[in-house]
Amino acid sequence: MPATHLDLRGLAASQPPSRRHVASVVDGAEEVHLLGPVPGLAAVLARLWKTERLPAVPVSWEPADDPASTALARSLGVGSGGERELPLVRDDHGGVLLHSGRVTALGEPRRALGRRFGAQAYCDDTRVADGLVTRIDVRPDWTAVDRLAVAVTTLPLRRVGRTGGRALQLACEPAQVTRDGVPVDRQVTKWTWYADDRVRWRLRG
Structure with missing residues (x-):
């Protein structure tokens, strides 16, 4: 057909x-x-x-x-x-992530990239953020199976912390999530991206 x-x-x-x-x-x-x-x-x-x-x-x-x-x-x-x-790769709000996801402070996108917000985040069992951060970037790792690549920027122009795993769990001050270039239409204080090994x-x- x-x-x-x-x-x-x-x-x-x-x-x-x-x-x-x-x-x-x-x-x-x-x-x-x-x-x-x-x-x-x-x-x-x-x-x-x-x-x-x-x-x-x-x-x-x-x-x-x-x-x-x-x-x-x-x-x-x-x-x-x-x-x-x-x-x-899915999130706990019913969405799908294919290319890139990002969490930033609230506000106009270009200005938000220079702002910091409080966040605590875990990639599997590894704590990747605990305090003020500038942004958190997540990408599906298409070279592996059921795996994400996570990058945490604490300050602009500083070294980026990188790790990988099956899931990222985030609790934070009200923040903006962008999913494959599309801003989520509400501020978030909790968010999870995970590679769903059942799908x-x-x-x-």
Whole structure:
């Protein structure tokens, strides 16, 4: 059966698609071919997970030409042919993380990068933050299985603390989370990203 196409090329790299639109296309599809940026792919996978259709529905992706899409496509080996099962990084608010996540102080994005906020964070059993930090960056590690790469910046231009593991758990002062370039629409004081070892998704092509 031919793939159901979802064309999200009109989206900006930091713009999430309409959940209703994604559901109307993805629900019932036996295969999905997506055109567009990383938030579109994340939305498709989140919907398939929510409807318990991972990994039954293979997904092929024609990435947009923004830097995040290009980098993720390279990491995933898009265009190399074949089909493979891949791990899925999720958060405790129902979202999916594919390329990069960031936690910063509240405020206008450029200014927030220079501000500090109080945070305590653990990557698995390792405490990676305890006090004032500038930002916390998280990326799925596509060279490994069920693993995240975590970087904590305490002060601008200072050495970044790096570690890796299966999960990051964070408690903090009210902060801004950005997920694959898309700001979460509420401030957070708790957040978890984790590689869900119970879930796989199928990338085709």
